[in-house]
Structure formats: structure tokens, C-alpha cells
Amino acid sequence: MRPTSLFAFLLAVAAPPALAQAPESGQPIASAEAAAAPQQETPVTPSEVDPIPVKPEPRPSRPAPEQPAPSMSEEALEAQTPVPATDAPLASSEPPEMQPVADLSQHRLVNGAPLHNPNVSVHVVQKKRFADEGKHELSLYPVVAQVNGRFTQHTGSAFHYTYHLQENFGLQVSTQYNWYSNESLFNLELIDKVREQAQAASALLLVWGAQAGVEVTPLYGKFAFYDNHLLQFSLVINGGAGIGSTRVLIRPDVTNQVDGESFTVPARFGDTGTKFLGSVGGGFRVQFGDSMAVRLEVRDQVYTARVDRVDGCNLQDFQKLEDARGSGKDFGSLGLSGGCQYQKFDGVDPKTRKNYREDIVLGKDLVGNPSSDVLNNLGFYAGFSLLF
Structure with a gap:
């Protein structure tokens, strides 16, 4: 036993002090002298008496419990099966790329809505910005033109009040x-x-009219105007009934020769009284702010037409006037009806020397065959209104 112990002691003394073995872990620990010593480039051949370093074995870890492999359904197996490529490109599931906005002014909100930003989509249903309930509206149409003139032609102005x-x-x-x-x-x-013309009832002219009715607004909306304004528009439908004054053409413009000079005698019209008048129409109202609006409408005025009197004179009155015309008898003593305006068929125009008694025959022809009709005066109305 002594030679063996002596041999082990000699090996321990001859071993280099660079490495020491940890008492528990078995890992080699570098000493401070070994860390500070410079490394040599030439390899060092270990001595035969040097101890052989032993790599510590890792501690065995506790194995995890085995879990059962998940079962795969037929749909999952089919999903994992690679699909052969086709010519048609597959739809990408990635979100669409945002469009860049170079102009910063496009981010500016116009009454709460970014109208020009390509990255913003607005779907908003809002109430009307300006309420109409309880308001008064005065509408003026400077020019109203008839658009269906076959036998008649009208141009005028209109005024509407709406509550x-x-x-x-x-x-x-x-x-x-x-x-x-x-x-x-x-x-x-x-x-x-x-020398022909339409029947008097078919060519009856409307001078003025007054009606009362209602207006309905079944639809309204808004649209952009000049990129920074939102205007409010409404679809309006209206209708009414009332009376209108009518007249008929007795003779058109004629040329009269007086002392070698030519004079144009204006057209002669006869009053045919008031008639029933009704209308129905519709159009758009575009509102600027809370008090101004522009209105564009089409309205059809319907009025009854019956010509049996001209300037209040019926057929019997014209017959008496014609009998007295050649004799020069005073028309006031003929016993005419109370509404006959015989003064319009008497006298001579001082400028054109036109004798008005010549129009008696023309008036008699108009009432000789009484005619009746229902006329449609379709007009285009363009104007503006004030709300308060």
C-alpha cells in the first residue's frame, strides 16, 4: 500500500495548477493565474503524467408525459394535401394596400366628411341640417315659359307663398x-x-291665375358643391286649384294704309271671363344655408275653355251690333245685355284710323259656334325663395 500512495502523491504534485475540479458539479474551474497568463500560439503537448480531463455527464431530466397525438379529420387531411397550381391567380388574404395622400389638404374635413381622401370611405345618414317645420317661404319666379305651345304661347312671372x-x-x-x-x-x-285657325276654345289664352293648394316633400338629400360646401336638396310635389282670367284673339296684327303711309295695327283680343284653374307639378329645391334656396319646377296648369261670350257680349248682342253698325245708330240704345262691353266695338283709332266697328263681325264668328275644351299649359318655373 505504501508504494501506491507514494505514486499518487507524486502525480498530484507534478500536475499543473491551472484547472481545479469543483467539489460537487465536476466542472473544471479556471484559476486566476491561468486567466492572466498569455496564450501561446504553439500547441502544447500534454505530458504523459498529466491527468486526462473527463467531461461531466449531464444529469438525466425527467421525461415529459406522453400525450396522445391529435386525430385529424378528413377535411384537415384534404386541407394539407397540396393543391395543383392553376393558371388563375389566387386571391390574396392580405389587406389592401393603403393609398398615399400627397396633398395634405385632402385630409381636411368638409362639414365632417373627408371628401377626397382615398383611404376613407364614409357611409353616413344624417338628418336635415335645416328644418322646414314652422317656416314661411316666399318664392319668386321671374320668368315662366310655356313648353308645350301648340296653339298658344305664354311667358310670365309667378309668386308662391308656402307655410x-x-x-x-x-x-x-x-x-x-x-x-x-x-x-x-x-x-x-x-x-x-x-285663312284658317284653331277653334276659339283650343286657342284660349290665360292672362292671370290664382290658386291655393299643398306642397309635399317626399325625398331630400345633400351633395358636394365646389369641394367645400354641402348643399341640401329636396324633391317637391305640389298641386292646387283656383280661378284664372282668359282672353281670345279677335284679329292678329294688320297693316293699315293712311294717306300713303303704312301703320301696323296691334292685335285685338277679347275678354272671355274667368275659368276654373287647376295645377299639378314637381321639381327640386336646392337650399343654401338656412334661409336661401333655388327652385326648379315643371307645373301643368289645366283650365276649362268655353267661348260663348267675347267682352261680355253673346250672340244676340253681336247680332244687334251688326244691324246697327251700318246705320250709325248709337249702341247704347240697343238694349244689350248688362255685361256687354259694346264700347270696345265702337270708335276709330286716332293714329291708325282703324274703325273698331269692323271687329263686330269677327266677334260674332267666334261666338256663333260655341266651343269648349280643356287646355294644358305646361310651364317651366325657375326662381329663388326666402325662408324665415
């Missing part, structure tokens, strides 16, 4: 005056060339 009882319903009073009303060029050409 909005509710948001979509209001009461309306309308008046219209036609400062130009005459037979159409087609009818005047028939008179001039072939």
Missing part, C-alpha cells in the same frame, strides 16, 4: 301673371296663309 306645417307637408298659395300671351306662330301662320 310648412310639417317637415314634409305645407300649405301653398300661388299667383301668376302672363305678361305675354298670344296664339302660337303655327296658328298665326294658318290665319295668314289659308
Whole structure:
């Protein structure tokens, strides 16, 4: 035993002090002298007496409990099966790429809505910005032109007053005056060339009218105007009934020769009394702010036409006037009806020397065969209104 112990002691003394073994872990620990010593480039051959370093074995870890492999359904197996490529490109599931906005002004909100930003989509249903309930509206139409003139042609102006009882319903009073009303060029050409004209009832002219009715607003919306304004528009439908004053053409313009000079005698019209007048129409109202609006409408005025009197004189009155015309008898002593305005068929125009008694025959022809009709005066209304 002593030689063996002596041999082990000699090996321990001859071993280098660079490495020491940890008492428990078995890992080699570098000493401070070994860390500070410079490394040599030439390899060092270990001595035969040097101890052989032993790599510590890792501690065995506790194995995890085995879990059962999940079962896969037939749908999952089919999903994992690679699909052969086709010519058609597959739809990408990635979100669409955002579009860049170079102009910063496009981010500016216009009344709460970014109108020009390509990255923003707005779907908003809002209430009307300006309520109509309980408001008064005055509408002026400077020019109202008839668009269906076959035998007649009218141009005038109109004024409407509307009181909005509710948001979509209001009461309306309308008046219209036609400062130009005459037979159409087609009818005047028939008179001039072939001495023919439409029946008096079919060519009855409307001078003025007054109606009362209602206005309904079934639809409203808004749209962008000049990129930074939102305008409010409404679809309006209206209708009414009332009376209108009518007249008929007795003779068109004629040329009269006086002392070698030519004079144009203006057209002669006869009053045919008031008739029943009704209308129905619709259009759009575009509102600027809370008090101004522009209105564009089409309205069809319907009025009854029956010509049995001209300037209040019936057929019997014209017969008496014709009998007294040649004798020079005073028309006031003929016993005419109370409404006959015989003064319009008497006298001579001082400028053109036109004898008005010549129009008696023309008036008699108009009432000789009484005619009746229902006329449609379709007009285009363009104007503006004030709400308060």
C-alpha cells in the first residue's frame, strides 16, 4: 500500500495548477493565474503524467408525459394535401394596400366628411341640417315659359307663398301673371296663309291665375358643391286649384294704309271671363344655408275653355251690333245685355284710323259656334325663395 500512495502523491504534485475540479458539479474551474497568463500560439503537448480531463455527464431530466397525438379529420387531411397550381391567380388574404395622400389638404374635413381622401370611405345618414317645420317661404319666379305651345304661347312671372306645417307637408298659395300671351306662330301662320285657325276654345289664352293648394316633400338629400360646401336638396310635389282670367284673339296684327303711309295695327283680343284653374307639378329645391334656396319646377296648369261670350257680349248682342253698325245708330240704345262691353266695338283709332266697328263681325264668328275644351299649359318655373 505504501508504494501506491507514494505514486499518487507524486502525480498530484507534478500536475499543473491551472484547472481545479469543483467539489460537487465536476466542472473544471479556471484559476486566476491561468486567466492572466498569455496564450501561446504553439500547441502544447500534454505530458504523459498529466491527468486526462473527463467531461461531466449531464444529469438525466425527467421525461415529459406522453400525450396522445391529435386525430385529424378528413377535411384537415384534404386541407394539407397540396393543391395543383392553376393558371388563375389566387386571391390574396392580405389587406389592401393603403393609398398615399400627397396633398395634405385632402385630409381636411368638409362639414365632417373627408371628401377626397382615398383611404376613407364614409357611409353616413344624417338628418336635415335645416328644418322646414314652422317656416314661411316666399318664392319668386321671374320668368315662366310655356313648353308645350301648340296653339298658344305664354311667358310670365309667378309668386308662391308656402307655410310648412310639417317637415314634409305645407300649405301653398300661388299667383301668376302672363305678361305675354298670344296664339302660337303655327296658328298665326294658318290665319295668314289659308285663312284658317284653331277653334276659339283650343286657342284660349290665360292672362292671370290664382290658386291655393299643398306642397309635399317626399325625398331630400345633400351633395358636394365646389369641394367645400354641402348643399341640401329636396324633391317637391305640389298641386292646387283656383280661378284664372282668359282672353281670345279677335284679329292678329294688320297693316293699315293712311294717306300713303303704312301703320301696323296691334292685335285685338277679347275678354272671355274667368275659368276654373287647376295645377299639378314637381321639381327640386336646392337650399343654401338656412334661409336661401333655388327652385326648379315643371307645373301643368289645366283650365276649362268655353267661348260663348267675347267682352261680355253673346250672340244676340253681336247680332244687334251688326244691324246697327251700318246705320250709325248709337249702341247704347240697343238694349244689350248688362255685361256687354259694346264700347270696345265702337270708335276709330286716332293714329291708325282703324274703325273698331269692323271687329263686330269677327266677334260674332267666334261666338256663333260655341266651343269648349280643356287646355294644358305646361310651364317651366325657375326662381329663388326666402325662408324665415
